Amino acid sequence: MADFEKKKKHDHDWSNKGEKRRRHGRNFDDGAEPRKEFLAVDNLVVEYTSGGAVVKAVNGVSFTLEKGETLGLVGETGAGKTTIAKSILRILPDPPAKVRGGHIWFNGRDILKAPEGKMLAIRGDKIAMIFQDPMTALNPTMTVGKQIQENIQLHSDCTRKEAEERMNEMLEMVGIPRVRAVEYPHQFSGGMKQRVVIAMALACNPEIILADEPTTALDVTIQAQVLDMMKDLREKLGTAMVLITHDLGVVAEMCDKVAVIYAGEIIESGSLEQIFHRPSHPYTNGLFGAIPSIDSEDESKRLSAIPGLPPDPTNLPVGCKFAPRCEFATDACRACIPENVEMEPGHFVRCNRFAAGAGKEAE
Numbered sequence: 001m002a003d004f005e006k007k008k009k010h011d012h013d014w015s016n017k018g019e020k021r022r023r024h025g026r027n028f029d030d031g032a033e034p035r036k037e038f039l040a041v042d043n044l045v046v047e048y049t050s051g052g053a054v055v056k057a058v059n060g061v062s063f064t065l066e067k068g069e070t071l072g073l074v075g076e077t078g079a080g081k082t083t084i085a086k087s088i089l090r091i092l093p094d095p096p097a098k099v100r101g102g103h104i105w106f107n108g109r110d111i112l113k114a115p116e117g118k119m120l121a122i123r124g125d126k127i128a129m130i131f132q133d134p135m136t137a138l139n140p141t142m143t144v145g146k147q148i149q150e151n152i153q154l155h156s157d158c159t160r161k162e163a164e165e166r167m168n169e170m171l172e173m174v175g176i177p178r179v180r181a182v183e184y185p186h187q188f189s190g191g192m193k194q195r196v197v198i199a200m201a202l203a204c205n206p207e208i209i210l211a212d213e214p215t216t217a218l219d220v221t222i223q224a225q226v227l228d229m230m231k232d233l234r235e236k237l238g239t240a241m242v243l244i245t246h247d248l249g250v251v252a253e254m255c256d257k258v259a260v261i262y263a264g265e266i267i268e269s270g271s272l273e274q275i276f277h278r279p280s281h282p283y284t285n286g287l288f289g290a291i292p293s294i295d296s297e298d299e300s301k302r303l304s305a306i307p308g309l310p311p312d313p314t315n316l317p318v319g320c321k322f323a324p325r326c327e328f329a330t331d332a333c334r335a336c337i338p339e340n341v342e343m344e345p346g347h348f349v350r351c352n353r354f355a356a357g358a359g360k361e362a363e
Helices: 002-017 019-023 081-089 116-122 144-155 160-173 178-182 190-202 220-237 248-254 272-277 282-289 331-335
Strands: 039-050 053-065 070-074 097-106 127-130 208-212 240-245 257-262 265-271 340-344 347-350
Touching: 039 081, 053 081, 053 097, 053 257, 053 265, 070 081, 070 248, 081 097, 081 127, 081 208, 081 240, 127 190, 144 160, 144 178, 144 190, 160 178, 160 190, 190 220, 220 248, 240 248, 248 272, 257 272, 257 282, 265 272, 265 282
Parallel strands: 070 240, 070 257, 127 208, 208 240
Antiparallel strands: 039 053, 039 097, 257 265, 265 347, 340 347
């Protein structure tokens, strides 16, 4: 392990030395004031073009992440969670996707302005992603061992034998015997394929893991095993994580901070305790209201569903995006963009009910 880290560090140093040579005169910081946080997403705006229509997928999202922290991104399907993660790695398909604004600061540098050569050194090495569907994330024509080994050799100055040994270590770390390294993805169950994807993501000891619903397709027993394994590995390696999920139970078990996303905006954010014990936004309360409770004394009480559907991202409401579904909505909500109000230190909610004024006029 020590030899691998030493060789990896040497490779990273070489990458830094060649950085200016690969920039071709581009301004890495683009004149913006660098952020001191480990990872800072600042006013990110992403759009897709489809059939002549503009899909506003991410609309001014901002959040920070420090080393060793886990941030949970929670929201309905189509809220923009995966687009945010892919923007951080800069793997959005272009076209149809375009980053229209914002900055993503990583270790004091705006990676949205980094040359592609620098991003190749970051992806898989400094920032890695666990994709939602392991079957589509793995190459069906290569053995799982070769796929993990390829990632290691790409980001480290090591021999093929050393990379192979590291690959075997990673498989065993996620509970897969090394003898199965010669098998292909179709020979593994869904849970085992997810373990392979996690091993691949962790192979180069990344500083940040972007986990896109890593347990959605797994049964409850395997889901618990994978979550326990991810927690153990996070504690051993001190890795920061952005966890994308629909499951508030997973958030409660894994996360330090939570950001609730609706229609491409963060409508409430704070610590795990703040969001779970003092939720403020009507949408956040609606999510918790839809969770069954085994402690409820009234067994006949029905779950409360949020009425309606998320808005069409090609035709978003003028004011508050949640107003058409909100029981508290007023004319001001439908006409004004809500302010981001700090309810208590670190706890923010975007809702006119808590704003001093009625919000600012929508453009």
